[in-house]
Amino acid sequence: MSLFLVQSLNGLQFGILLFLIAAGLTLVFGVMGFINLAHGVQYMIGAYLTFMFFQWTANFFVALLLGLIVALAIGLACEILIFRHLYARDHLDQVLATFGIILFVNEAVKVIWGPSSLILPPPDILSWSFEIIDGLQYPVYRLAVIAVGIAVAIGLYLAVFKTRVGMLIRAGATHPEMVSALGVDIKRLFMIVFGFGAMLAGFAGAIAAPMFSLEPNMGDDLLITVFVVIIIGGIGSIRGAFIAAVLVGFLDTLGRAVATDLLKLVFDPSAANQIGPALSSMLIYILMAAILFFKPEGLFPARGAA
Amino acid sequence: MRKIFGNTLAVLALSLATAPLVQAADLKVGLVLTLSGPPGALGKQAQDGFNLAVETLGGSLGGANTTVVVADDELKPDVALTRVKSLLERDEVDIVVGTIFSNMLAAIYKPVIKADKILISPNAGPSTFAGKKCHPNFFVTSYQNNQNFEALGKYAQDNGIKRVFMLAPNYQAGRDSMNGFKKHFQGEIADEVFTPLGHKDFSAQIAQIATSKADAVFTFMPGGMGVRFVKQFDAAGLSDKMTFLSAFTVDETTLPAQKDAAVGLFGAGTWAPDFDLDRSKAFVANFEAKYGYVPGSYAMQAYDAALLIDSAVSAVGGDVSDKAGLKAALKAAKFDSMRGTFKFNNNQYPIQDFYLLNIAKRADGKYQTEIAEKVLENSGDSFAAECKM
Incomplete structure (x- = not known):
């Protein structure tokens, strides 16, 4: 039972991380109807920038702050220079262009920081651990990530539902022409949403770096999972993204932990060892297919709800 | 037509380039390594290890004036295949040294063997080519996986x-x-x-x-x-x-x-940088002095591969067209390995500690x-x- 609790905590923490990346992506996708494959790159940029500033300042929090500012700046620059010109274009053009950005930035990261994995240590104040169950130390840093993630989720919820900008974002998601006709500078609104989304992804990368490692392409495989999250949650919905992210985080983590053992009850061990890992990798896609079957627009369609 | 033209050009270029060095025999070695992406760190070690050996031996392996052509397989079988074909056909290498990963070796194995060239793996040691499918042209300086x-x-x-x-x-x-x-x-x-x-x-x-x-x-x-x-x-x-x-x-x-x-x-x-052998310690020191990082087994195995080639080419007096002699000399493996004694098994994978x-x-x-x-x-x-x- 206690092992189950630990695995749930791991699942929650993975879900929180997914949410931080998904939040920006779902807004960009929902509000602007723009498919941004390069969102995973923002995650990587956030991590590498924080790593770079950490080497200069030797202070995690200062490095994180500087990393976020520069990640925001890069996000805005990309929006102005590249993405802005793609909003009116076909989805295929957007996919092509943003895929090109992935290739370019991954290669640039490799040139600047090298192809090997790098490590960013957690801040000293959080680099201790406690015995969560007999024989297993749980890093406090991971608990801090969960806490910060939940705080960001609440903050975002308030920003989207209780502020004027949030109201415009929700309105822009469903009736962009009407919002524009009422005299709102929709271009600037889009730019804010985009820059902010990029910064959130960068934030996710930066706080994930001490748990995992930094390497070129680090955001690419996460991006696929994040797309699953925003589709399950309903495109454009912050609330949906949060619930779907936690759901996917739990399912993925618990699936990996117990799928093989459960199969061993039915099959012989070697067959279970063959099927288990394959099945647990498929679970989130099965969930997505099932949800799309019953609710084609996701759990919380953005229509008027955000 | 284009091919003939290309060949003529190549011959012209070659004769110009080699004109002053009529005496020395030439040896061309193609390296097929993974140099892109995070796994590129492994290929980098092998590349640096091989180059260090060639440099230490004064740019010649076994007395033959040696050119090393490096190809990156990008850890993609199709890329590996294209690159190795280009090494064989355009660069006309005598020996191919590669690869880091076993699935890349599977991709380049056939074309190299078919062209009747020597293939030496500095790392990948799959079971596939160790048993029934072993081949006189294929050598492994690392281990069986x-x-x-x-x-x-x-x-x-x-x-x-x-x-x-x-x-x-x-x-x-x-x-x-x-x-x-x-x-x-x-x-x-x-x-x-x-x-x-x-x-x-x-x-x-x-x-x-x-x-x-x-x-x-x-x-x-x-x-x-x-x-x-x-x-x-x-x-x-x-x-x-x-x-x-x-x-x-x-x-x-x-x-x-x-x-x-x-x-x-x-x-x-099979080895570590602290291996208790004078020439191994010298290798580690030279490697670190030149490249600024600690060599791992990947670098050592490529270094050994170069020394192996050196010993074999020298045994045939620099005449790499003597295929049978070259293979016999490679199999004899009379070189000073960083692992102490080095011996090939009947399948031309090493027997070692x-x-x-x-x-x-x-x-x-x-x-x-x-x-x-x-x-x-x-x-x-x-x-x-x-x-x-």
């Missing part, structure tokens, strides 16, 4: 380890690693867990390990996976509680990132693997018996 895992299983068996938790990525090499370990290990297997390739967060697996009551964990987590797993394993406080047995998980390509988290863990291999390696922080703050103890002596691989050579 399973052997490192077999050595770990032997160590566990001989050292009172009763219960082992096994963890590997879910692909062929991962499954092979577990089978290799089980060859000598008779104890209990607590669990066999497979993760996706490139797995990020091992917290779920680490919780399973912590509650498995195993004495030891056996793992094969190459590259970035190894970096993440070792950091998380250490952060969970498991390093002090159980023996960590691994191959290709804590080595000179991952240690710069793993640092202290890897100290106290074990790897397996395997060691348990531990991780040490050196006085200069860098990390390296070190020989802990010999586990297998003069060990040939399990497939050589099937090879009819």
Whole structure:
């Protein structure tokens, strides 16, 4: 039972991380109807920038702050220079262009920081651990990530539902022409949403770096999972993204932990060892297919709800 | 037509380039290595190791004026195939040295053998070409892949380890690693867990390990996976509680990132930078002076491959067109290996000793693997018996 609790905590923490990346992506996708494959790159940029500033300042929090500012700046620059010109274009053009950005930035990261994995240590104040169950130390840093993630989720919820900008974002998601006709500078609104989304992804990368490692392409495989999250949650919905992210985080983590053992009850061990890992990798896609079957627009369609 | 024109040009260029050096014979070696992406760190080691040997020997292997052409297979079979064809047809290399990864070797093996060129693998040692499909043109200077895992299983068996938790990525090499370990290990297997390739967060697996009551964990987590797993394993406080047995998980390509988290863990291999042999120490010192990082087995095996070529070309008096003589000389392997004595088995994979390696922080703050103890002596691989050579 206690092992189950630990695995749930791991699942929650993975879900929180997914949410931080998904939040920006779902807004960009929902509000602007723009498919941004390069969102995973923002995650990587956030991590590498924080790593770079950490080497200069030797202070995690200062490095994180500087990393976020520069990640925001890069996000805005990309929006102005590249993405802005793609909003009116076909989805295929957007996919092509943003895929090109992935290739370019991954290669640039490799040139600047090298192809090997790098490590960013957690801040000293959080680099201790406690015995969560007999024989297993749980890093406090991971608990801090969960806490910060939940705080960001609440903050975002308030920003989207209780502020004027949030109201415009929700309105822009469903009736962009009407919002524009009422005299709102929709271009600037889009730019804010985009820059902010990029910064959130960068934030996710930066706080994930001490748990995992930094390497070129680090955001690419996460991006696929994040797309699953925003589709399950309903495109454009912050609330949906949060619930779907936690759901996917739990399912993925618990699936990996117990799928093989459960199969061993039915099959012989070697067959279970063959099927288990394959099945647990498929679970989130099965969930997505099932949800799309019953609710084609996701759990919380953005229509008027955000 | 274009081809004839191209050839004429090439001949012209060649005759111009070689005009002043009529005496010296020429040798062209093509390296096919993975140099892109995170696994590129392994290929870089091999490339630097090979180049260092050529440079140390004054730019000539066996007295032949040597040109090294490097090709990056990008860890994609189709790219590897294109690059090796270009090496064979355009560059007209005499010997191909490659690859790092076994699936890349599978891609380039056929074209090289078909062109009747020599193929020397500085790292990949798949079972595929060790048994029935062994070939007189194919040599391996590293090991047969399973052997490192077999050595770990032997160590566990001989050292009172009763219960082992096994963890590997879910692909062929991962499954092979577990089978290799089980060859000598008779104890209990607590669990066999497979993760996706490139797995990020091992917290779920680490919780399973912590509650498995195993004495030891056996793992094969190459590259970035190894970096993440070792950091998380250490952060969970498991390093002090159980023996960590691994191959290709804590080595000179991952240690710069793993640092202290890897100290106290074990790897397996045929060599380490502290290998007690004067010429090996000189190699390590020269390598570090030139490239600024610690050479791992990848660099050493490529260095040995160059020395092997040197010995063979020298035996045929620099005449690389003497294929039969060259092959016989390669098989004789009369060179001063960094591993001490070096001997080929009948399948042209080495017969050698395997060691348990531990991780040490050196006085200069860098990390390296070190020989802990010999586990297998003069060990040939399990497939050589099937090879009819």
